[in-house]
Amino acid sequence: MDSSDLQLDWLRAFVSVVDAGTLTAAAPLVHRSQSALSMQLKKLEQAVGAPVLTRDARHVALTATGRQLLPHARRILEAHAEAQQALRGPSVTGRVTLGVPDDYAVAYLAPVLRTFAARHPGVEISLICEQSTALLPRLHRAEIDLALVSRDRPGRGTLLFREPLVWVGAAAYEAWRREPLPVAVYEAGSRARKDALAALAMQRRAYRLVYNSSSLAGQIAAVESGLAVAVLTRCSVPPHLVQLDARHGLPSLPELEVAVVRSRASARSTAANAMEEQFTRTLAR
Known part of the structure; x- marks a missing residue:
C-alpha cells in the first residue's frame, strides 16, 4: 500500500472529530478510544504530509489542508456507504x-x-x-x-x-456569587430542571427562579446577559461560558439517560x- 493512500478509518476519524468538535465527543461516534482516534488522525496527517487539525482540550479547528481535504473525505465516505447499501439489496424508501x-x-x-x-x-x-x-x-x-x-x-x-448535566455561568457577571442564587430553568417537567432544583435543595442553597424557557437559545441568553446561572447538557455548552462546579459553590449534578x-x-x-x-x-x- 502506498504510504500516501487515505484509508477509510482515517477519513472517518477526521470527519467525526470535525463534526463533533472534540476528540472526546467524537470517540464514541466511531467506537474508538480517544488515543486510537488520535493515532488515526496522526496517520492521516502523515499520509497527507501536513496537519489537518489544530486541537486542544476544548475544541478543534481545521487547518488550510484540512479545509481542502474535508469535502473530499465526505464524498469518499458517502460513496463507500452508497456502495455498501447497493450490495445489501433493495433500498429503503x-x-x-x-x-x-x-x-x-x-x-x-x-x-x-x-x-x-x-x-x-x-x-x-x-x-x-x-x-x-x-x-x-x-x-x-x-x-x-x-x-x-x-x-x-x-x-x-x-x-x-449518558449525557452529563453541568452548571454554566458568564465570567463577566459571576452570577453564581449572588445570594440567593439566580437560576434559569427549563420548562416544568424537564428532567434537567428537576435535577438542578433537587441538587440545590439537597445542598440547602438558597435560590430564586428568575427565568423560565424551554429553549436552549433562551437558556444561553439568560446566562450571557448575567441574569442567572443555568443547567445545560455538557454537549451544548458554548465555549465562551464557564462550566461551574463545587469550586463555585454549586452542587454536583446527575447524568441524563x-x-x-x-x-x-x-x-x-x-x-x-x-x-x-x-x-x-x-x-x-
Whole structure:
C-alpha cells in the first residue's frame, strides 16, 4: 500500500472529530478510544504530509489542508456507504418524522443524518426540534415516528448513552456569587430542571427562579446577559461560558439517560427501522 493512500478509518476519524468538535465527543461516534482516534488522525496527517487539525482540550479547528481535504473525505465516505447499501439489496424508501431536542441536535444529529442520507437516499426526513417533554407526548400520539430524548423513566426506549448535566455561568457577571442564587430553568417537567432544583435543595442553597424557557437559545441568553446561572447538557455548552462546579459553590449534578424512542404506529415502517438502526450504530456507547 502506498504510504500516501487515505484509508477509510482515517477519513472517518477526521470527519467525526470535525463534526463533533472534540476528540472526546467524537470517540464514541466511531467506537474508538480517544488515543486510537488520535493515532488515526496522526496517520492521516502523515499520509497527507501536513496537519489537518489544530486541537486542544476544548475544541478543534481545521487547518488550510484540512479545509481542502474535508469535502473530499465526505464524498469518499458517502460513496463507500452508497456502495455498501447497493450490495445489501433493495433500498429503503418512505418517510420518517424525527424528533430531537436542540442541544442533542447540535451535538449528535449531524453524523447520524449524514450517514443515513448516504445509505438511504430514498427516505424523506422531517425533523422536529422540541424538548423531550414535548416530544414524548407526540410519540404517544403518533405525530412523530421516533425521537432522541432524555429518558423520563427507566426502561423507556433504547438507551444510547449518558449525557452529563453541568452548571454554566458568564465570567463577566459571576452570577453564581449572588445570594440567593439566580437560576434559569427549563420548562416544568424537564428532567434537567428537576435535577438542578433537587441538587440545590439537597445542598440547602438558597435560590430564586428568575427565568423560565424551554429553549436552549433562551437558556444561553439568560446566562450571557448575567441574569442567572443555568443547567445545560455538557454537549451544548458554548465555549465562551464557564462550566461551574463545587469550586463555585454549586452542587454536583446527575447524568441524563439519552435514548431513542419509537412510536407504536411506526412499528412496520422500514424507514423508521433504518433510522433507529442508524442512531444505535452511530451513538450507542
